[in-house]
Amino acid sequence: MKKTYLIALVMIIVAVTLVLSAGGEVAPYANFEKAAETGASVKLVGTLVKDKPMVFEPLKDPNKFSFFLEDQEGNEREVVLLKGKPQDFEMSESIVLTGRMEGETFIAKDIQLKCPSKYKDEESMIKGLTE
Numbered sequence: 001m002k003k004t005y006l007i008a009l010v011m012i013i014v015a016v017t018l019v020l021s022a023g024g025e026v027a028p029y030a031n032f033e034k035a036a037e038t039g040a041s042v043k044l045v046g047t048l049v050k051d052k053p054m055v056f057e058p059l060k061d062p063n064k065f066s067f068f069l070e071d072q073e074g075n076e077r078e079v080v081l082l083k084g085k086p087q088d089f090e091m092s093e094s095i096v097l098t099g100r101m102e103g104e105t106f107i108a109k110d111i112q113l114k115c116p117s118k119y120k121d122e123e124s125m126i127k128g129l130t131e
Contacts (some may be wrong), residue, residue, distance in 0.1 A: 027098055031071040036101040044097045044106065046071040048090065056085040069095060069106070081108045091115055 030042040052068035065081040067089075079097060092113040099108035 031073045032075045032077045032101065032106065033073070035106065039100060041098060041100050041109075044069075044071060044099070044108075045094060046097075047094055048092060049076055050090070052076075054085075054089075058084065069097070077104060077106050079106045079108055081111055083109075083111065086111060086113055088115060089113065 027041045027043045030038065030044060032044070035042045035044060046069040049068035049070050054065070054067040056065045062084050063082055065083065065085045067079055067081075068076055069079045070076045079099075081097075092115050094114040096112040096114070097106065097108040098110040099106055101107075
């Protein structure tokens with residue numbers, strides 16, 4: 001067998017292995033209720049409940065931040081993020097968490113913030129001019 005065929009075969013095997021292993025790590029989207037039912041790792045989308053307390057004590061535990069989140073169905077639960085408090089957290093429009101439910105608390109290991117666009121005002125001004 002030619003050397004190039006062997007290299008191509010090895011590269012195909014590596015690519016298939018990477019795709020299959022990455023596919024197993026993808027968490028499905030859920031709300032608090034579905035997350036509690038499954039007990040498995042899920043992605044949860046919601047908004048920050050700004051009138052409830054946020055607790056971050058970096059001197060005590062720099063990898064623990066707790067806050068309250070409202071999911072897309074309107075259910076509120078406490079969330080414990082096993083990371084520090086993200087910058088501009090309060091300005092986020094929506095929050096995507098990856099984690100699982102433990103009792104009535106959602107334990108998040110990863111977070112993604114959707115923040116307001118700094119170009120939003122410019123977009124609305126341009127739309128107003130073109131109409």
